[in-house]
Amino acid sequence: MQAFQFFERVTIGAIAMSVVLGAAISSSALAQSNAKVVVAHRGASGYLPEHTLPAKAMAYAMGADYVEQDVVMTKDDQLIVIHDITLDRTTDVAAKFPGRARADGGHYAVDFTLAEILSLDITEGMSEEDGNRQVGYPSRFPAGKSIFKVHTLAQEIEFVQGLNKSTGRDVGIYPEIKSPGFHLAEGKDLGRAVLAVLKQYGYSNKSDKVFVQTFEFDELKRMHDQLMPELGVELKLVALLSGGEENEWMLSADGMREVARYADGIGPEKSMIVDRDSARNAPKISDLVKLAHDNGMQVHPYTFRLDPGQVPAYAQSFEQMLEIFYFDADVDGVFTDFPDRAVEFLKAQ
Numbered sequence: 001m002q003a004f005q006f007f008e009r010v011t012i013g014a015i016a017m018s019v020v021l022g023a024a025i026s027s028s029a030l031a032q033s034n035a036k037v038v039v040a041h042r043g044a045s046g047y048l049p050e051h052t053l054p055a056k057a058m059a060y061a062m063g064a065d066y067v068e069q070d071v072v073m074t075k076d077d078q079l080i081v082i083h084d085i086t087l088d089r090t091t092d093v094a095a096k097f098p099g100r101a102r103a104d105g106g107h108y109a110v111d112f113t114l115a116e117i118l119s120l121d122i123t124e125g126m127s128e129e130d131g132n133r134q135v136g137y138p139s140r141f142p143a144g145k146s147i148f149k150v151h152t153l154a155q156e157i158e159f160v161q162g163l164n165k166s167t168g169r170d171v172g173i174y175p176e177i178k179s180p181g182f183h184l185a186e187g188k189d190l191g192r193a194v195l196a197v198l199k200q201y202g203y204s205n206k207s208d209k210v211f212v213q214t215f216e217f218d219e220l221k222r223m224h225d226q227l228m229p230e231l232g233v234e235l236k237l238v239a240l241l242s243g244g245e246e247n248e249w250m251l252s253a254d255g256m257r258e259v260a261r262y263a264d265g266i267g268p269e270k271s272m273i274v275d276r277d278s279a280r281n282a283p284k285i286s287d288l289v290k291l292a293h294d295n296g297m298q299v300h301p302y303t304f305r306l307d308p309g310q311v312p313a314y315a316q317s318f319e320q321m322l323e324i325f326y327f328d329a330d331v332d333g334v335f336t337d338f339p340d341r342a343v344e345f346l347k348a349q
């Protein structure tokens with residue numbers, strides 16, 4: 001069987017599962033979670049390779065409130081859903097396109113056409129150490145299968161909107177503008193292109209089920225002050241915080257007030273909200289959520305995983321970690337690779 005045919009069959013199978021399981025997740029059960037939401041980080045990426053349509057269908061079926069898209073631009077200005085600006089970690093680009101790497105060894109999406117990128121196979125994320133290429137999370141889906149393909153942002157939106165129609169649910173999307181400064185330096189206005197596609201698919205105001213996120217605050221400001229007014233849209237924006245030096249100015253009442261001039265929410269790395277109090281081996285909660293809430297912003301930390309070694313020492317289990325974040329720290333949502341576990345946790349409350 002051709003790889004693409006098999007990919008199609010996997011996708012169709014996942015959609016069928018989505019419809020069956022989606023029906024099992026009653027709207028009342030989802031409503032019990034109040035305003036707290038589950039964002040499927042790169043799809044149900046704990047179970048299927050990240051940013052594949054089967055991973056998105058699985059996340060949808062599991063009851064996620066939002067499905068995330070990291071967005072990157074190709075050489076021919078197409079928007080694809082992939083996490084890295086290079087193709088190396090999650091595809092077989094090096095094998096299929098020898099001699100196309102830049103001087104730093106990376107194969108950049110902006111150097112490849114969409115047709116070239118669609119010829120690649122997606123695999124589980126790999127890491128490289130001392131020349132050895134190995135899977136990032138060994139307990140996940142086996143690497144190296146010729147099953148999964150890259151898709152465009154438009155295809156993923158049509159996929160989610162199609163499932164919303166067929167199930168009657170209203171699952172949102174959560175696109176991230178990936179490395180907007182890099183794209184602008186390459187002559188590509190990624191932020192404008194993403195907003196234009198969102199508008200094309202009916203996302204145009206803050207009541208629509210979409211958050212647009214980026215780590216680069218200058219781009220957030222540009223979207224707020226220039227791009228959205230020019231396109232005639234007004235969407236919810238989320239400032240991602242990595243916890244690095246570039247975020248230090250934000251971590252005060254004045255800083256959060258400034259962020260809230262442009263953003264409707266923040267997406268901090270989760271240790272910025274809860275860390276380990278080493279003296280007591282207990283969770284220590286920062287004032288970041290309160291500062292954000294005081295300024296009218298929602299808080300969606302990342303990334304909640306249950307692979308070996310991924311639950312911090314202050315929690316006994318994945319669910320206890322969720323309890324600490326959702327209810328002790330009072331976050332409004334979490335990005336997780338395991339959306340089923342977070343949905344089940346909220347349903348049980």
Ligand code: G3P
Pocket residue numbers: 041068070083176213240267302303335
């Ligand atoms: O975008 C928030 C979350 O996805 C964490 O960032 O690096 O996984 O895109 P990243």
Ligand code: CA
Pocket residue numbers: 068069070176
């Ligand atoms: Ca992301």
